[in-house]
Amino acid sequence: KxxxxxxxxxxxVPEGENLVLxxxxxxxxxxxxxxxxxxxxxxLTSLLLIQSSxxxxxxxxxxxxxxxxxxxxxxxxxxxxxxxxxxxxxxVKTGTASKLTFGTGTRLQVTL
Amino acid sequence: DTGVSQNPRHKxxxxxQNVTFRCDPISEHNRLYWxxxxxxxxxxxxxxxxxxxxxxxxxxxxxxxxxxxxxxxFSTLEIQRxxxxxxxxxxxxxxxxxxxxxxxxxxxxxxxxxxL
Numbered sequence: 001k002x003x004x005x006x007x008x009x010x011x012x013v014p015e016g017e018n019l020v021l022x023x024x025x026x027x028x029x030x031x032x033x034x035x036x037x038x039x040x041x042x043x044l045t046s047l048l049l050i051q052s053s054x055x056x057x058x059x060x061x062x063x064x065x066x067x068x069x070x071x072x073x074x075x076x077x078x079x080x081x082x083x084x085x086x087x088x089x090x091x092v093k094t095g096t097a098s099k100l101t102f103g104t105g106t107r108l109q110v111t112l
Numbered sequence: 113d114t115g116v117s118q119n120p121r122h123k124x125x126x127x128x129q130n131v132t133f134r135c136d137p138i139s140e141h142n143r144l145y146w147x148x149x150x151x152x153x154x155x156x157x158x159x160x161x162x163x164x165x166x167x168x169x170x171x172x173x174x175x176x177x178x179x180x181x182x183x184x185x186f187s188t189l190e191i192q193r194x195x196x197x198x199x200x201x202x203x204x205x206x207x208x209x210x211x212x213x214x215x216x217x218x219x220x221x222x223x224x225x226x227x228l
Contacts, residue, residue, distance in 0.1 A: 004154070031214050032214045034216055034217065036219070041224070042221055042222070043116075043118075043203055043219040043220050043221040043222045044155070044203070044205075044219040045219075046216045046217070046218060046219070049214070049216040051214055089154055089155075091154070091155075093214065097168070098143065098145075098160055098162075098167070098168065098209075099145065099157035099160060099168065099170075100145075100147075100155075100157065100217060101157070102154030102155050102156070103154050104152065104153055104154050105154055
C-alpha cells in the first residue's frame with residue numbers, strides 16, 4: 001500500500017527566502033507525481049506534474065524534482081512571497097491505479 | 113475551460129438526513145474522481161469513473177454512499193443516513209485519459225459537509 005509523507009508539516013519563512021518542501025513515498029512503482037497548492041477552505045490547484053521518466057519540472061519560481069528509486073520528490077520555491085502562503089500537497093499515481101495517494105501537506109507561511 | 117464546478121459549496125444538515133452533491137467536470141475530460149478530505153489531512157480517494165462506468169471504489173465508500181455519472185458528463189455523490197463522521201470536504205477532480213499518457217487531475221473547490 002502506497003504511503004506518502006511530507007516534511008515539514010509547517011514552515012514559516014521571511015519574504016524573499018528560497019525554500020524546499022519534501023515528499024517521500026514508499027512504493028517506487030509510480031506513474032507520476034503531482035504537486036498541488038491548497039488555500040484555506042478551497043480546492044486544490046495543480047502546480048506541477050512530473051512523469052515517472054522525468055527528473056524535474058519547472059514553472060516560474062517553482063521547480064519540482066523526482067528521484068523515483070529513492071522514493072523522494074522536492075518542491076523548490078525561489079524568492080518566496082506572502083502570496084505563496086498556503087498548504088502544499090504532493091500526490092502520487094501508483095501502478096495500474098488511477099487514483100492519487102496524497103501526503104498530509106506542508107503548511108507554508110511567508111511573512112513580510 | 114471553466115474548470116471543475118461543484119455544488120453546493122456548503123451543506124449543513126442534521127444527522128440521519130440524506131445529502132446529494134453535484135460535480136461538473138472540465139468538458140472534454142473522460143475521467144471523474146471523488147475524494148474526501150478531513151481537517152489537517154490530505155484528500156482520500158473514494159471512487160472514479162471513466163465516462164459513465166464506475167471503475168474503482170475505495171473501502172471508505174460504505175453502502176451509505178453512492179455515486180453516479182449517468183451520461184458520462186456530470187456526477188452526483190449521495191450519502192444516505194448521514195453520520196457525524198461524514199463531516200468533511202468532498203472534492204471532485206477530472207482528467208483526460210489517453211493511451212500512453214498521464215494527464216494531471218484538476219480539482220474543484222469542493223463541497224463542505226457539516227453534520228449537526
